[in-house]
Amino acid sequence: MTQRKIISFENIRVACRSCSLNALCLPMGLSSDDIEKLENVIKRSRPLQRGEHLFYSGEHFHSLFVVKTGSVKTYTPSTEGGEQVLGFHLPGELIGLDAINQNFHSCSARVLETSAICEIPFQRLEELASNLPSLQHQLYRLLSKEIVEEAEMLMLLGKRSAEERLAAFLVSLSQRLGKRGLSTTDFHLSMSRHEIGNYLGLAVETVSRLFSRFQDENFLSVDRKHVKILSMPGLETLAGITPDQPSWRESN
Amino acid sequence: MTQRKIISFENIRVACRSCSLNALCLPMGLSSDDIEKLENVIKRSRPLQRGEHLFYSGEHFHSLFVVKTGSVKTYTPSTEGGEQVLGFHLPGELIGLDAINQNFHSCSARVLETSAICEIPFQRLEELASNLPSLQHQLYRLLSKEIVEEAEMLMLLGKRSAEERLAAFLVSLSQRLGKRGLSTTDFHLSMSRHEIGNYLGLAVETVSRLFSRFQDENFLSVDRKHVKILSMPGLETLAGITPDQPSWRESN
DNA sequence: AGATTTAATTGACTGGGATCAAGAGATGCC
DNA sequence: GGCATCTCTTGATCCCAGTCAATTAAATCT
Numbered sequence: 001m002t003q004r005k006i007i008s009f010e011n012i013r014v015a016c017r018s019c020s021l022n023a024l025c026l027p028m029g030l031s032s033d034d035i036e037k038l039e040n041v042i043k044r045s046r047p048l049q050r051g052e053h054l055f056y057s058g059e060h061f062h063s064l065f066v067v068k069t070g071s072v073k074t075y076t077p078s079t080e081g082g083e084q085v086l087g088f089h090l091p092g093e094l095i096g097l098d099a100i101n102q103n104f105h106s107c108s109a110r111v112l113e114t115s116a117i118c119e120i121p122f123q124r125l126e127e128l129a130s131n132l133p134s135l136q137h138q139l140y141r142l143l144s145k146e147i148v149e150e151a152e153m154l155m156l157l158g159k160r161s162a163e164e165r166l167a168a169f170l171v172s173l174s175q176r177l178g179k180r181g182l183s184t185t186d187f188h189l190s191m192s193r194h195e196i197g198n199y200l201g202l203a204v205e206t207v208s209r210l211f212s213r214f215q216d217e218n219f220l221s222v223d224r225k226h227v228k229i230l231s232m233p234g235l236e237t238l239a240g241i242t243p244d245q246p247s248w249r250e251s252n
Numbered sequence: 253m254t255q256r257k258i259i260s261f262e263n264i265r266v267a268c269r270s271c272s273l274n275a276l277c278l279p280m281g282l283s284s285d286d287i288e289k290l291e292n293v294i295k296r297s298r299p300l301q302r303g304e305h306l307f308y309s310g311e312h313f314h315s316l317f318v319v320k321t322g323s324v325k326t327y328t329p330s331t332e333g334g335e336q337v338l339g340f341h342l343p344g345e346l347i348g349l350d351a352i353n354q355n356f357h358s359c360s361a362r363v364l365e366t367s368a369i370c371e372i373p374f375q376r377l378e379e380l381a382s383n384l385p386s387l388q389h390q391l392y393r394l395l396s397k398e399i400v401e402e403a404e405m406l407m408l409l410g411k412r413s414a415e416e417r418l419a420a421f422l423v424s425l426s427q428r429l430g431k432r433g434l435s436t437t438d439f440h441l442s443m444s445r446h447e448i449g450n451y452l453g454l455a456v457e458t459v460s461r462l463f464s465r466f467q468d469e470n471f472l473s474v475d476r477k478h479v480k481i482l483s484m485p486g487l488e489t490l491a492g493i494t495p496d497q498p499s500w501r502e503s504n
Numbered sequence: 505a506g507a508t509t510t511a512a513t514t515g516a517c518t519g520g521g522a523t524c525a526a527g528a529g530a531t532g533c534c
Numbered sequence: 535g536g537c538a539t540c541t542c543t544t545g546a547t548c549c550c551a552g553t554c555a556a557t558t559a560a561a562t563c564t
Contacts, residue, residue, distance in 0.1 A: 100396035144352035158453035201410035
């Protein structure tokens with residue numbers, strides 16, 4: 001079930017230039033020449049199955065990872081089997097940035113469904129970035145973006161009600177799927193109710209009850225892990241989204 | 253009260269090499285030569301008074317800031333006067349990393365007491381980092397460190413009780429003061445109860461009650477903003493600190 | 505296909521912490 | 535100095551969401 005990690009017996013050369021994610025992913029905004037140099041550094045391994053880990057908390061840090069297809073959750077295992085889910089990661093998202101600090105991973109990363117993953121040896125990336133200012137800047141940006149997103153999450157956990165949290169989660173997920181060319185109103189949840197609750201600081205039962213209520217109130221229809229959003233404006237209102245948010249929040 | 257920002261009419265050259273913080277701050281681990289190059293980039297302005305801002309949310313990003321003396325809080329102002337406090341920053345800590353992402357500050361930074369601040373124009377820092385791999389790495393590390401710290405905060409807000417939150421806050425503050433050569437058991441809180449509560453996702457009244465209770469139970473004595481910790485082990489227990497934490501959490 | 509385990513839903517109850525309210529100190533302002 | 539404002543403390547009450555418990559529905563195993 002929780003098998004050991006990537007055995008890269010087959011390091012396929014990655015072609016970022018022909019990858020549909022390159023507008024969202026690390027190569028975002030780089031020149032074609034620079035992307036080519038980046039490709040030489042990136043490795044791709046066999047697909048991982050649900051339950052496999054990219055890395056474990058405490059493990060030595062050597063690579064960052066990017067989801068190519070599928071989804072991944074990151075979490076900090078706490079003593080006594082408990083855990084705190086830190087995030088759910090969709091295609092194009094970079095994982096492992098927390099590990100640069102101490103050369104150890106401070107969280108674990110587990111695949112939620114069969115997923116293809118790109119691996120980026122950090123030292124080689126760092127060397128490359130020294131010579132490519134635009135890549136260096138892109139890396140700073142991605143680190144900074146993670147900080148901003150976690151800060152938004154702090155706000156959610158510190159100030160918002162259960163209803164606002166789940167609504168905000170669904171709206172945010174919908175937007176992220178949209179950026180990847182998928183439906184914003186009709187999608188599949190790759191994580192369990194338990195994991196959603198853990199992520200949002202809520203009990204499973206609360207999450208379940210809220211799904212039922214959102215359905216009763218015709219904001220969405222839910223069948224097991226399949227969600228159809230029926231009223232996005234309604235959900236946004238529940239999420240307490242203030243439409244005065246400046247446009248710079250929209251990016252990537 | 254909320255005056256506009258730093259008017260650097262007097263850009264004193266900063267001498268990081270003779271600054272007592274250089275073991276904690278940006279220069280950490282750099283060679284003396286590299287620190288000298290860094291000094292050429294850093295500006296210092298007149299001291300700021302309580303209530304003045306380093307920057308406001310939404311403002312254009314040009315510089316990072318480091319607290320030299322005093323303390324600063326960062327927060328995201330939300331609609332209707334509410335706010336979420338994101339952090340309290342002590343000498344040697346870098347502020348503004350969230351702004352790299354979008355070239356806008358996504359939070360505001362306000363001085364809690366008269367403070368000296370070093371300003372680091374980011375573009376010049378970035379250029380310098382391209383040529384100094386150790387500085388480049390240090391920057392990645394500091395960004396990563398912020399991510400780890402926010403993740404720890406997510407855990408606190410998502411899973412811990414009010415008692416655990418306040419105890420953890422005090423233990424953490426004590427440790428950070430200790431690293432700066434100050435007393436770990438006897439210190440002054442530069443922030444209000446309200447700000448502590450906001451930061452920890454608690455009501456002011458809850459914070460106040462907990463201070464009283466911790467005092468009744470002889471874990472500490474508190475007089476207004478002055479705190480004396482009487483039983484650090486006791487507080488650590490309240491904080492739910494598992495002493496099995498590996499040593500790599502201890503750094504900086 | 506049937507047995508076992510795990511995930512999800514729903515109901516009943518409880519409690520931690522928010523909210524409301526009042527009073528006591530501080531601090532700032534003419 | 536004295537009035538006003540803001541901060542902090544303490545008490546009383548309430549309610550949101552957690553916990554406990556039971557049922558149903560899926561997924562996994564053999």
